[in-house]
Amino acid sequence: MPSEVTKTVLPGGLRVVSEYMPHVKSVAVGVWINTGSREEDPEINGISHFLEHLAFKGTKNRNTLQIAESLEAVGGILNAFTGKEYTCFYAHALDEHLELAVDVLADLVCNPLNKKDDIEKEKSIILEEITSLDDIPDEKVLDYFSKNVFKSHPLSLSILGTKNSVMSLSHNDIQGYLKDNYISNRVVVAVAGNVDHDKLVEYVQRYFELPEGNSFEIEADYSSGKPGKNIHRMSINQAHICTGNRALSYSSNEKYGLLVLHSLLGGGMSSRLFQKLREDQGVAYSVFSFIDFYSDTGLFGVYCGVEKKNIELSQDLIKKEFETIIQENIPDKELERLKSQLKGNLMLGLESTQSRMNRLAKMEIYLKKYVELKNVIADINSITQGDIRKLASDILEGELFTTIIAPN
Secondary structure, eight states: OOOEEEEEEOTTSOEEEEEEOTTOSEEEEEEEESOOGGGOOGGGTTHHHHHHHHGGGBBSSOBHHHHHHHHHTTTOEEEEEEOSSOEEEEEEEEGGGHHHHHHHHHHHHHOBOOOHHHHHHHHHHHHHHHHHGGGOHHHHHHHHHHHHHHTTSGGGSOSSOOHHHHHTOOHHHHHHHHHHHSOGGGEEEEEEESOOHHHHHHHHHHHOOOOOOOOOOOOOOOTTOOOEEEEEEESOSEEEEEEEEEOOOTTOTTHHHHHHHHHHHHSSTTSHHIIIIIIISOOEEEEEEEEEEOSSOEEEEEEEEEEGGGHHHHHHHHHHHHHHHHHSOOOHHHHHHHHHHHHHHHHHHTTSHHHHHHHHHHHHHHHSSOOOHHHHHHHHHTOOHHHHHHHHHHHHSSSOEEEEEEEO
C-alpha cells in the first residue's frame, strides 16, 4: 500500500495533513476541531454536538438544501460527528471534487449562520435524539458507565447533553463557544486519497478563515471516580452490564498491548468471553469488550446483555476470566494468533480512504506526528505474554467499575 504523508502548518496554527494514495480515485476530507464534550461545562453540556447539527441549517453561502445537495450532486457524501475531545465534519468524493469538498466543509465550520429560529428548532431534534436512547439500553448503559468511571470529571459528560442543558442553550452560548473553540490552532484538515498536497493547502488557504486563539488546558484530576457498582432500573426484559476501569491514553507506549488484550477478551467470536458466556454457558447473546483512548487517559470495559437471573453468574464468569489472564501466561500460539488478528484488522482498515483519514487526523491531534505502519507492526510484534499479564493486572485486578441497567 504505497502512500506519502505530508504536513503543513499555516500561519495561525491550522494544520493540513494529507496521505497520497495513488491507487484510488477518491478523497476522504475531514475537518477536525479539537473540542468536544470534555471542553463543556455542565450548564452547556451538549453544545459541541449541537453546533455540529446547527451548521447544516445554513451558512453565509448556502442554505440547508444547498448544503445537502453540494456533495450529493456529484456522488459524494457529507456528514459530521462529535466525540469527547473532537468534532469532525467530513466529506468523501471523487478526487476531481477536492476543491468543492474543502469549500463546503470550510463553509460549515467558518460561516454558520446560527439563527435564533434554527437554534430553537434544532433543540427539538436533539431532545428526540436524547429520548431515543431510552429505547436503546445497550447504548445507554455505555453512557452510564462513562459517568460511573469519571464521576464529576468533564469526561463524564454526555456527548448529547441532557434535556435541561440543551433546552437552556442560548444564542449567546453558541456564539461564545464558537469564538472560544473554533479557532485556527485547534483545527486539523486531514485528507487521504488521490490528493495533491500543494493544491490542498492552496484550497485550505482560500476557503478557511478562522480567528486565532489560545490553547486550552485539560482537567487531569480523576480522583472523584472510585470503583464500585452502579445500578439503574428500567422497564426492560434484559439486563445490560458494563464492567471495567480507566485505562491508557492514545499516546501510551502500551496501547497496542491493550488492543491485544481487547482481542483476547472480547474482540470477536473467537474471544474468550464470547466463547465462555455465549458458546459454553449460553448466558448471553451479546458480549464484547471496548476501548476508548483519550489525550491523557482511556477506558476499557466489557459489555454483556443477559437475563435478570443471570446477572451475578455473568459477572462471576467475567471476573474469573480476568483473574485467569492476570495469573497465567496465554499460550504462545494464542498470542501469535491475536497479533495476526490485530495486524489483519489494521491492514484491512487501511484499504479505506475514510479510515486512513481518521487515523491521520487522530495521530496529528494526539501525537502531533505521523507513525508509519512499519513501526506499528514492529510494536505489535514485540508484545510479550508478560506485557499482557501486566496490563491485565494494572487495569482489571481488584474492584472495578460496574454499571448495570436492570429490569424493574
